[in-house]
Amino acid sequence: MKKSHLSLIVFACIAMLSLCAQEKKEKNPWKDAEKLFPGIKLIKLEKTEPRLMKIHIVRVDLKDGKYGFFTTPKPAEWGQNMPEENAKDLIIVTRRQSAKAFMKQAHQPKKEGGYGVNMLVAVNASPWTPWKSPWNHKFACHMGLTVAQGDILDTNDLGRPSFIVYKDGKVDFRTDKNKANIKNEDLYISVPGFTVILDNGTVTPWAAEDKSVHPRTGYGLSKDRRYVYFIVVDGRQKDYSVGATTGEIAEMLKEYGAEDALNMDGGGSTTLAVWNPQKADKDGKTPDPVKIYTHQEGGWLRANANNLGICLKKEK
DSSP: OOOHHHHHHHHHHHHHHHHHHHHHHHTTTTTTTTETTTTTTEEEEESSSSSEEEEEEEEEEESSSOOOEEEEOOTTTSSSOOSSGTTTTTTOEEBBBBBHHHHHHHSSSSGTTTTOEEEHHHEEOOOOBBBOTTTTSSEBBSSSSSSTTEEEOOOOOTOOOOEETTTSSEEEEEEEETTTOOOGGGGEEEEOOOEEEETEEEHHHHHOOOOOHHHEHHHEEEEEETTTEEEOOOBTTTTTTBBBBBBHHHHHHHTTTTTTEOOOOGGOOOOOOEEEOOOOOOOSOOOOOOEEEEEEGGGOOBBOHHHEEEEEOOOO
């Protein structure tokens, strides 16, 4: 009898330890995530419920200070009227560029017209105007508070929140709650989004009520601002990925560690690019050094108003 009781106790302990191990793993979903670069991890998800979704989530660890940010810079034409006939009344803020082209130009030396930065990850950023047929304007404006590498490109925030990087390197979201205490002159980067979807760990009412399903891009921050999260969800592709609601991307960002989050431009703009240089193949051809994780039919990539890149800081 005693031996039977002892076996039951041992079995219960093993079961409890197994449960604790499982709970610990669930609390740290990043433990087995793919390592893109030191401190930068990627999780790929495929869901069939409530609909077909292909999801990519990137987490960037800012603790060691090795990574910085770079966004679409001030163009030479800044402040001029747009050249297109149906946009001549609009003033140029940025030059549109796909995330892939943005990353490639980042790696080009400045003397060759590049940005001269070691960019590792890039994702699309802000909504913009104009958006008129045939949707091929070269430039963009009316994005919100836009600051690029310390250059203030547009001070009108349009009531939109922004992902911001201070000149001292700290990151945050600029929202209605804190914008009165934030000086534009203190910002290194400001890229506006549409709206706040996660606030202090709670999905906002607007996001929770939104039932529209589209390709989505979201930015998240951990409570201590150590981690930056990017989520991209493919959509509008019936047999590949249908898309997500803003509430769903807020919930997913929360599940994977974010305390606060913004809904950024989505739809055809949604793009995740990663620097992935490879050796030439047996025919001497060098593969494209930019890997695109998101998917558009036909491999099409939209030229966005601006993009945001994670860069390796230069060694002093």
